[in-house]
Amino acid sequence: MKFSQSAAALAFAATALAAPSPTTPQKPRQAGGCSSAVTLDASTNVFKKYKLHPNSFYRAEVEAAVAQISDSSLASAAAQVADVGTFLWLDTIANIGKLEPALADGVPCENILGLVIYDLPGRDCAAKASNGELKVGELSRYKTEYIDKIVSILKAHPNTAFVLVIEPDSLPNLVTNSNLQTCQNSASGYRDGVAYALRQLNLPNVVMYLDAGHGGWLGWDANLKPGAEELAKAYKAAGSPKQFRGISTNVAGWNAWDLTPGEFSSASDAKYNQCQNEKLYVEKFGAALRTAGMPNHAIIDTGRNGKQGLRREWGNWCNVNGAGFGRRPTADTGFELADAFVWVKPGGESDGTSDTSAVRYDSFCGKEDAFKPSPEAGQWNQAYFEMLLKNANPAF
Template sequence: MKVTAASVAALAAGAVAAPSNTTPRSPSKAAAACSSAVTLDASTNVFKKYKLHANTFYREEVNKAVEQITDATLKAQAAKVADVGSFLWLDNIANIAKFDPAVEDLPCEDILGLVIYDLPGRDCAAKASNGELKYNELDRYKTEYIDPIVAKIKANPNSAFALLIEPDSLPNLVTNADLSTCQESKTAYEEGVAYALKSLNLPNVVMYVDAGHGGWLGWDANLKPGAEELAKVYKNAGSPKQVRGYATNIAGWNAWDEEPGEFSDASDAKYNSCQNEKTYVTKFSAALKTAGFPNHAIVDTGRNAVTGLREEWGDWCNVKGAGFGVRPTADTGLELADAFVWGKPGGESDGTSDESATRYDSFCGKPDAYKPSPEAGEWNQAYFLDLLKNAKPQF
């Protein structure tokens, strides 16, 4: 990297795993499924027609959290979080079992957001959310992970799906090429993402490939290489028509349109003109268009209500003082941004603060990280309450 801070920011890769619980949960209500097959036009913004589904798994997590709250006002506010649409993380082979009960709870007017997240050598630049597959197990990724998901989507043609493809993968290849773990994973990442895009190119699916955030690929030196990396994999997949664009700020903390940006006063700010996600979407979309990749974005606003909390761009783990942000909506004020979404379910940990744990990552022990925190994906009640209290707008 030409810019030291950019390589540090690239370590924002980790700890976005979903909970490991695979127990099917009862639908919260009877869903009125579509009466005929769904066809999504990926040349349009489908979030203008469909509402992001408040999936049954996050709903139950929130409902359990509500039961533990004694303050009446806070309890009422917390209950409303269960109705917010968020993406469901299929973060390992076992968690594909979450698919069926989630679809059972899906009305026709909603779209189910799914995170496809189990690449071989996953999160090569972080430890907190390393995956189950080794870097040389690409065949398992294809046959035991992607293929079963494809089969389930094909078995549900009357439902709409928005897929967020492999957080942190391709951005890591752009900025962390010096790490041996990322070098080992390069082939599996590129071939795996291409296989996922090609295989999941189904009529009732719209796909967004993860592209980090403004503090990662937004550095001036990273914009063009980042766009070219996404375009390379997309073209290798045959330029699937159901790919709409990319996802930004997933499990992140960056403000949408704050001016000046959170790190605008930093000594190296002159090397990063993308000081907020709105600027990043504008600039990265232009680079993607040049590279030949669909250039519309979805932006995670699930935890970005409060800024000025981090010491550096790259601090990604359970940031103290964070708050729930803008609820999912297609009203972003920018044509290139299809929707604000909740990608990371607020309350699920980014990674453990236990230094003796195998998956401990030093970023989870930094001064701006909340402590104590459990393993990635496990529920942290105290942190959930902070997100609720600091929410903007408030519930």
């Protein structure tokens, strides 16, 4: 870790998040939905009652991957991944079309379907690998063609429970990358768009978590207070929605939950960041959120953090080589503020391409600790999936 606190914040804001590639939904496997309308109590931890649903799109990707594995024992282990609950990424207007097939596949009454809301104008303003389809200034399209369409579908399925991660990376970028022109241009659209999403998605069968980056991003001492205030402003601008629960952390990330000492605790600038693991981050950022007047419970993405000590620098985010699947989704976190460990990022889907000639190539995907070759963000990488499986902790 060879950068100063301010440089570190800049690097972390370059995190790129990749949404799933299109797949063909499976035929219905089981009856879905409840016999009556679902009402979620966002003042409680809904993961104590509901299991994160293994959506049909990731299941199809995993089943296709299993068919390519000749080692029978590895194939058997890989098949188990299909049964792990994972979030479905609605990362474009077109990909809203994935939602109805996922519902048609069947969401049992004891399950909750996870969705990632991720299509702000000027999306991912500090990175190249996962820039979005909407340009700065197209906020009206975001509202009417994206959020409103999702709201309509969720209202049409009142008997199904939904958990939403709202706009990964957006507000954290505004905290740490205000010096970048791209983020300056995106700022008003981010703030207005996030508030609009929180307000419109405030439905009885929905519980929402607003993304807060991770401990290596907003966890720096100088970022805790402004980060909490930025998120709290969006929450309040949305009218303090009843179905809002708190934050998501480590989305598509690599940080350990409770590794002590932390992976980068011996770095020269570690004294400026007390959040050396995600548990510490949830605790300290949660306290800052409470002071700022916002609900502060959290869900933590553990989908690919099974192995540590792999990154050369804390800000290296792209297809980390040697990674493994982490803890399976569970509400048994051992910490009151942490509602659940969840798999937000579908393991096996690329963070970004290692092809230096590609338009969407980001230099982070060419770093020494990034897996190569890797395809475009969101596309399946069979070799990477098998690596995650072999290095899974706990093992499958």
